[in-house]
Amino acid sequence: MRALRTLLPVIVLAVLYAAVSLTVTNSYYQLILTLVPVWAIFGLSWNLLSGYTGLISFGHAAFFGIGAYVTALGQIYLDLPPWVLIPIAAMLGGIAGLLIGFPTFRLQGHYFALAMLAYPLAILYVFEWLGFQEVTLPIKRESPIAYMQFGDPRSYTLLALAMLFATILLTLLVERSRFGMALLAIKQNEAAAEAAGINTLAWKLRAIALSGAIAGAIGGFYAVVLLVVTPQSVFGMLVSAQALTVAMFGGVGTVWGPVIGSAILIPLAETLNAEAGSRIPGIQGVIFGLAIICVILLAPEGLFWKIRDLSRKRSASSSPAPSAAQVHSTAEIVPFKSAPRERASAAGDVILDVRNLSRSFGGLKAVQDVSFKLRRNEILGIIGPNGAGKTTLFNLLNGFLKPDAGEVLIDGRDMSGRKPHELCEAGIGRTFQVMRPFLRMSVFDNVVVGTYVRAESDVEARKLAADAIARVGLSDIADRVAGELTTKELRLTELARALAGQPRILLLDETLAGLGHDEANEVVAVIQRLARDGMTIAIIEHTMQAMVRLVDSFLVLDHGAVIVEGEPETVTRDARVIEAYLGKKWVAYAPH
Amino acid sequence: MTQALESFLQALTAGLLIGSVYGLMCVGLGLIFGVMRVINFAHGDFMMLGMYAVFYLFTAFGVQAAFGNAIGPFVAILLAGPLLAAFGYAIHLALISRVSGTRTSSLEGEGHYAQLILTLGIALVLQNGVLIVFGSVLASIRTPLSSSAWEFGPFFDMSVFINKARGVDAIVSLVTMTLLTLLITRSRLGKSLRAAADNPTAATYMGIDVDRAHRVAFALGTGITAIAGGLLATNYPFHPFVGLEYVIVMYAGVVLGGMGSIIGAFWGGMTIGLVQQMSTLVLPTQLQNAAIFVVFLLIIFFRPQGFFGRMVERT
Numbered sequence: 001m002r003a004l005r006t007l008l009p010v011i012v013l014a015v016l017y018a019a020v021s022l023t024v025t026n027s028y029y030q031l032i033l034t035l036v037p038v039w040a041i042f043g044l045s046w047n048l049l050s051g052y053t054g055l056i057s058f059g060h061a062a063f064f065g066i067g068a069y070v071t072a073l074g075q076i077y078l079d080l081p082p083w084v085l086i087p088i089a090a091m092l093g094g095i096a097g098l099l100i101g102f103p104t105f106r107l108q109g110h111y112f113a114l115a116m117l118a119y120p121l122a123i124l125y126v127f128e129w130l131g132f133q134e135v136t137l138p139i140k141r142e143s144p145i146a147y148m149q150f151g152d153p154r155s156y157t158l159l160a161l162a163m164l165f166a167t168i169l170l171t172l173l174v175e176r177s178r179f180g181m182a183l184l185a186i187k188q189n190e191a192a193a194e195a196a197g198i199n200t201l202a203w204k205l206r207a208i209a210l211s212g213a214i215a216g217a218i219g220g221f222y223a224v225v226l227l228v229v230t231p232q233s234v235f236g237m238l239v240s241a242q243a244l245t246v247a248m249f250g251g252v253g254t255v256w257g258p259v260i261g262s263a264i265l266i267p268l269a270e271t272l273n274a275e276a277g278s279r280i281p282g283i284q285g286v287i288f289g290l291a292i293i294c295v296i297l298l299a300p301e302g303l304f305w306k307i308r309d310l311s312r313k314r315s316a317s318s319s320p321a322p323s324a325a326q327v328h329s330t331a332e333i334v335p336f337k338s339a340p341r342e343r344a345s346a347a348g349d350v351i352l353d354v355r356n357l358s359r360s361f362g363g364l365k366a367v368q369d370v371s372f373k374l375r376r377n378e379i380l381g382i383i384g385p386n387g388a389g390k391t392t393l394f395n396l397l398n399g400f401l402k403p404d405a406g407e408v409l410i411d412g413r414d415m416s417g418r419k420p421h422e423l424c425e426a427g428i429g430r431t432f433q434v435m436r437p438f439l440r441m442s443v444f445d446n447v448v449v450g451t452y453v454r455a456e457s458d459v460e461a462r463k464l465a466a467d468a469i470a471r472v473g474l475s476d477i478a479d480r481v482a483g484e485l486t487t488k489e490l491r492l493t494e495l496a497r498a499l500a501g502q503p504r505i506l507l508l509d510e511t512l513a514g515l516g517h518d519e520a521n522e523v524v525a526v527i528q529r530l531a532r533d534g535m536t537i538a539i540i541e542h543t544m545q546a547m548v549r550l551v552d553s554f555l556v557l558d559h560g561a562v563i564v565e566g567e568p569e570t571v572t573r574d575a576r577v578i579e580a581y582l583g584k585k586w587v588a589y590a591p592h
Numbered sequence: 593m594t595q596a597l598e599s600f601l602q603a604l605t606a607g608l609l610i611g612s613v614y615g616l617m618c619v620g621l622g623l624i625f626g627v628m629r630v631i632n633f634a635h636g637d638f639m640m641l642g643m644y645a646v647f648y649l650f651t652a653f654g655v656q657a658a659f660g661n662a663i664g665p666f667v668a669i670l671l672a673g674p675l676l677a678a679f680g681y682a683i684h685l686a687l688i689s690r691v692s693g694t695r696t697s698s699l700e701g702e703g704h705y706a707q708l709i710l711t712l713g714i715a716l717v718l719q720n721g722v723l724i725v726f727g728s729v730l731a732s733i734r735t736p737l738s739s740s741a742w743e744f745g746p747f748f749d750m751s752v753f754i755n756k757a758r759g760v761d762a763i764v765s766l767v768t769m770t771l772l773t774l775l776i777t778r779s780r781l782g783k784s785l786r787a788a789a790d791n792p793t794a795a796t797y798m799g800i801d802v803d804r805a806h807r808v809a810f811a812l813g814t815g816i817t818a819i820a821g822g823l824l825a826t827n828y829p830f831h832p833f834v835g836l837e838y839v840i841v842m843y844a845g846v847v848l849g850g851m852g853s854i855i856g857a858f859w860g861g862m863t864i865g866l867v868q869q870m871s872t873l874v875l876p877t878q879l880q881n882a883a884i885f886v887v888f889l890l891i892i893f894f895r896p897q898g899f900f901g902r903m904v905e906r907t
Contacts, residue, residue: 056704103889107896110631114847115892121840122885129878237836241633241712248709281728282832285720292713293687300691300706 006172014165021157030153031225032270036262037157037164038222039246043258044167045214046243049207051253052180054187055105059116060243062100062123063093063212065235067219069127072135072229075147082148086220093216094209101208105201108190117240124235135229148224156225163221164259167214171255174210178452178461183207185438185449187253192436195398197424197453197501215243249295251302260303265292348375351427351536352397352505357406357416359396366392368560370406374505379531380538381551381568385580389560390540391433394507397538398430399423410505424453429503431494433510433540439483443474443493446482450500468500471533472526488519492526499530506530508539512546520546548572556580598750603869605752611865612762613823615858616769617838618845620817622857623772625846627789627809630692630707634715635817636839638676640832642818643825644722645672647731665735666764669822673815680814684807687714693792693803715835722832732829733822761823768819769858772812776854785809789852817842844888850898859899864888 021033042064050056067089074085104115140147150156174180182203185193194200223229233239243258250261268291272284299306352374359367367389374380382390395401397408399420408416410426418426429450438446447465455461469478472492477485482493491511498506508527512520524546531537541547547554547568554571556564558580564571571577621635650656650668659667691706738757745751776782787795788805796802824830824838845864849856864884871883892898 056708103893107892110625110629110851111847111892111896111898113631114843115889117840117843118885118889122882122889125879125882125885129876129882237840245709245712248705252705280724282720282723285716286724289713289716289718289720292716293710296706296710296713297687297690300703302705 007169010165010168010172014161018158018161021161022154024154027153028274030157032267034153034156034160034225035270036266037160038218038225039242039266040259040262041160041164041167041218042215042243043246043250043262044164044171044255045211045218047247047252047255047258048171048174048214049211050244051247051257052175052183052187053204053207055204056113056244057116057211058113058237058240058244059100059119060211060215061120061235061237061239062116063096063215064219064222064239064243065120065123065127065231066096067093067216067221068223068229068234069132069135070216071220071223072137073132075137076135081146082220082224083146086217086224089220090213090217093219094213096216097208097210097212098205100212101205105204105208117237120235120240121237124231127231127235133230137223137227137229139227160221160225163218168255168259170210170214175255178458179203179206181445181449182452184253184441188438188440189436191400191420192432192438192497193449194420195400195424195430195432196450196497197421198449199419199421245292248302249292251304251306254304257302257304264303348377350374351376351411352538353407353409353412354397355407355409357393357396357408358404359392359401360404365560367396367403370557370560370562372555372562372565374536374538376536377531377534378536378553379527379551381547381554382538382540382557383542383544383547383554383577384557384563388557388580390557391509392560393557394430394509394538394540397423397507398428421453424501424503427504428507429498429501429505430507431491431498431509431511433513435487435490435494437482437485437490437493437497440481442479442481443485443489443496444469444478446493447478447496447500450497453501464502465496465500468496471499471530472496487514488523491515491523495523495526504536506535506537508537508541510540510542512541512543524550544572594749598752600873601750601752603873604866605754606758607866607869608862609754609758609762609865610869611862612765612769613820613861614841614845614865615861616765616823617817617820618842618849618857618861618864619769619772619854620813620815620820621842622813622846622849622851622854622860623816624810624813626852626854626857627785628692628806630688631704631711632688633708633711633839634718634835635711635813635842636835636837637715637718638680638814638835639817639821639838640722640830640835641679641718642672642676642821643830643834644726644731645675645818646822646825647733649675650733661735662737665733665822665826666760668733669764669819672822673819676818677811677815681807681811683714683814684810688810689803689807693806719832719835726832728831730829730831731825733825735826738827755827757826761826765820765823768816772816773855781808841884844884848888848891848898850900853898853900856898856900863891 021030024030024033042060045063046057046060067086070089070092071082071085074080074088075082100116100119104112107115140149144150148159182193182198185196185198186200186203190200219234222234246261246265247258248261249265250259251257265288269284269288272287276287277284295303350373354373355371357367357370358365370393372380382393384390392401396403396416399418399422402417406416407414410428413426415423415426438449441449444465447468448461450468451461451464455464466475466478469475472495474489474492474496477489482490485493495508495511511527512523515523520543527537527539527550539547539551551568553565553567555562556571556574556577563576563580564574617639621632624630624632624635646665646668649671650665655668655671656664658664687710688707691703691710735757737760738755741753741755742759743751743753776785784795784800784805785808787798787800788802792802795805841861841864845860846857847860848863849858849860867884867887868880871880875883
C-alpha cells in the first residue's frame with residue numbers, strides 16, 4: 001500500500017508524458033521530448049553516486065561515452081542490434097565504474113571530484129587518436145525495428161520514458177533499502193559510518209558500478225537516437241556538466257531532482273537554440289546561463305528542496321505547534337540511582353588483550369608500548385593529560401589507525417590493523433570525542449545505520465535500533481532529526497548507535513564532555529546500567545568524580561605510555577599520576 | 593644520440609617555459625580555492641576574458657601605438673590584471689558571496705552544489721556573451737617576439753632555442769609569482785587571507801572579515817589568471833570557448849600541488865607543462881593531453897594530498 005502511494009505519482013506522470021508525446025507530430029519537438037528522459041536518466045545515474053554518497057563526480061561522461069561508443073562501434077563492426085548492445089554497454093559501464101572507483105575512492109572530497117574529471121578527458125583524447133572523430137551508425141532499412149531505427153520518432157520517446165520509469169523505480173528501491181541508508185551515512189560522516197560497521201568501500205563500489213551501468217546504458221541509447229557519435233559529444237566536459245546541471249538544478253539526493261531539472265532545462269535550452277540561437281549566435285547560452293544563475297540564487301539546494309521547504313512551512317503554520325510541555329517531557333530522562341555494581345572479578349574472561357601497541361606520527365610517539373587486558377563486564381577508565389595518546393589508542397583499537405607494532409587480540413584473535421568496519425563486526429563499538437552524528441537523519445535512522453553490521457533483514461534492523469534507543473532512554477525523541485538535539489541527546493544517540501551493532505566492547509571517548517553536572521549524571525547512569533547488563537567498557541574521561549564512581553580500574557597514560565594501572569583508590573594517590581596531571585610540586589601535597 | 597639529447601633539452605626548455613605560465617594560471621585558481629574552498633568552473637572563462645581584455649587594450653586602446661609591438665602586449669597584460677581583478681571582485685560581490693563563505697553553513701554540502709552550478713551558469717553567460725560581442729573568429733596577439741628566438745649554444749654541437757615571447761612570458765610569470773608570494777607571506781592582507789583560509793571561524797573571532805578576505809582572494813586570483821591568460825595569448829590564438837580547455841589544466845595543477853598551497857599550485861602547473869611538452873618525445877602529439885591526465889591520476893594515487901598538501905582529520 002505504501003509502495004503504491006509512492007509509485008502513483010510516477011505512474012501518473014509517465015502516462016501523462018506519454019499522452020502528450022503521442023500528440024506531438026513535429027519531429028524536432030519530438031526529439032526534445034526524447035531527450036528530456038535521456039538526460040533525466042543520466043542525471044539520476046549521477047545522483048545515485050554523488051547525490052547519495054556526497055562524492056561529487058565530474059567525470060560521468062566516462063560511462064556515458066563508453067556506452068555510446070560501445071553501441072555505435074558494436075553495430076558497425078559486429079553488426080549487433082542495440083537491443084543487445086545497450087545491455088552490454090550497461091555492463092561495461094558498470095565494470096568501468098568498478099575500475100575507476102577502486103583507485104579513486106582512496107581520495108576524498110574535492111580531490112575525488114577533480115580526479116574524476118580526468119577519466120573522460122583522457123579517454124576522449126585516446127578515442128580521437130584512434131581515429132573515431134566521428135562515428136555514424138549505419139542505416140538498416142531492411143530491419144529497422146531490430147536496430148531501433150523507428151520510422152515514427154514517438155517510439156524513441158516511449159522507449160526513453162520506459163527506461164526513465166525503470167531508473168526511477170531502481171532509485172526508489174535503493175533509497176528505501178539498506179543500500180541507500182549506507183550511502184546516506186557515508187555522505188554525512190564517512191568515518192562514523194565505517195566505525196558503525198558499514199563497509200564504506202564496498203557500498204561506494206556498488207553505487208559507482210550501478211551508476212556507471214545506468215550511464216552506460218543511456219549513453220548507448222543516446223547514440224542510437226542521434227546516430228552520430230563524436231568524442232566531444234559523449235566524453236566532453238559539457239556532458240559531465242549536463243549530469244550535474246540537471247541534478248543540482250532540480251535538487252540533489254532525491255529521485256525527483258534530476259527529473260525536474262531535465263524537464264525544465266532541456267526544453268528551455270533546445271527551444272532557445274532553435275528560436276534565438278539562429279538569429280544571434282550565443283544569445284541562447286546567455287539566457288540559459290542567466291536562468292540557471294537566477295534559480296540557483298533563489299533555491300541554492302535545487303528546486304525540489306525549495307518547493308518542499310515552502311510547502312512544509314505552509315503546512316507547519318496551519319497545524320498547531322507541539323506544546324511546550326510535550327517537548328519538555330520528551331527530553332527528560334528519569335534519573336537512575338546509581339546502585340552499587342559488583343566489581344568485575346579479576347578472574348573473568350579476557351575479551352580484549354592489547355599487547356605492546358605502538359604508533360608514531362613522524363617523530364612523535366603518540367602511543368608507545370601500551371599493554372592492558374579488558375575482562376568481561378569490566379569498566380576500564382583511561383585517563384591522562386591532554387595529548388597523552390588516549391584518543392589515538394582508541395583509533396588504534398577500532399581501526400581508524402594502523403599500529404606500527406603490537407597486537408590487539410579480541411577473544412584471542414589478532415585484529416590489529418583491520419579496517420574499522422571489520423573491528424566493529426568483531427565486537428568493538430565506539431563513540432567520538434568530537435561527535436559524529438548523521439545530522440540530517442532522525443535519531444532512529446542514526447541508530448539503524450549502526451545495526452547493519454548485525455541485522456540480516458530490515459525488520460531485524462528496526463528492532464535492534466528500537467532496543468538500543470530504549471536502552472539509552474531516547475525512545476521518546478526517536479523521530480527527531482539529529483541536527484535539533486542537545487549535546488546530551490547527541491551523546492546518547494551516538495551511544496545508541498554504537499550499541500545497535502551489539503558490540504561486546506564499547507569504547508567511549510569523552511562521553512561526558514560538554515555536559516552539565518546533572519546531564520553528566522544521567523549519562524553516567526546509562527553507562528552503569530549497560531555495565532550491569534554485561535557490557536564491557538573502556539572510557540576516556542577527564543571528570544574524575546564521575547570516573548571514580550564508574551570504573552573498576554584505571555589505565556593512566558602520559559606521553560603515549562602507560563604510567564600506572566590499577567584500582568581507583570591506588571591510582572588516584574599515585575605520585576606519578578599527580579605529577580602527570582598537576583605537575584611535580586603538587587606531589588608533596590597529595591595525601592599518602 | 594646527440595640529436596636525441598638535443599630534442600630532449602629542447603622539450604625540457606619548452607616544458608619549463610610553458611610550465612611557468614601554466615604555474616601562474618594555476619596559482620590564480622589555487623588562491624581562490626585555497627582561501628574559499630569554492631570550485632569555480634568559470635575560472636577558465638575569466639582567463640578568456642583576460643585574453644580579450646589584453647587584445648583590446650593592445651589594439652583598440654592605444655597601448656600598441658604608445659609602446660610598440662614588442663613591449664606593448666606586455667604593458668597591456670599588466671593593465672588587464674587589475675581590470676579583471678575588479679571584475680572578479682564584482683562577480684564575488686554580486687553572485688558568489690551569496691552561496692559561499694559565512695552564508696553557507698546551513699546549506700547542504702556547505703553550498704558546494706550551489707557554487708558549482710552557479711559558476712557553470714556564469715561560465716555559460718561569459719562564453720556566449722563574448723561570442724556575441726567579439727565573434728567566434730580566432731584572435732591572437734601578435735608581437736615580433738613570438739616569431740624570433742634566442743639561441744643558446746652550440747655546446748658540444750647542441751643548441752637550444754628559446755622563443756623570445758615565451759622567454760619573456762616566463763620571466764613576467766616568475767616576477768608576478770614572486771610578488772604574490774611576498775604579498776601573501778609578508779603583508780597584513782596576506783596574513784588575513786591565510787587566516788581566513790586556515791580556520792574561517794577562528795579568523796572571524798580574531799576580527800577578520802572572512803567574507804571580505806574571500807572577496808579579495810577572488811579578485812586577486814582572477815587578476816593573476818588574467819595575466820597568465822594574456823601571456824598565453826602571445827603564443828596561442830584564442831576564441832570565446834578557450835576557457836574550457838584551460839580550466840581542466842588549472843584544476844589538475846591545483847590538485848597536484850596540494851589544495852590550499854599557493855606555491856604548490858605553481859609547481860602543479862609546472863608539472864603539467866613539463867608532462868605536456870616532454871610527452872611529445874615518446875607519444876604522438878594527439879596523446880599529449882591524454883598523457884597529462886594519466887600522469888595526473890598516477891601522481892594523486894601515490895600522493896593523494898598533492899605535493900604540498902596536508903591531510904588532517906580529527907576524531
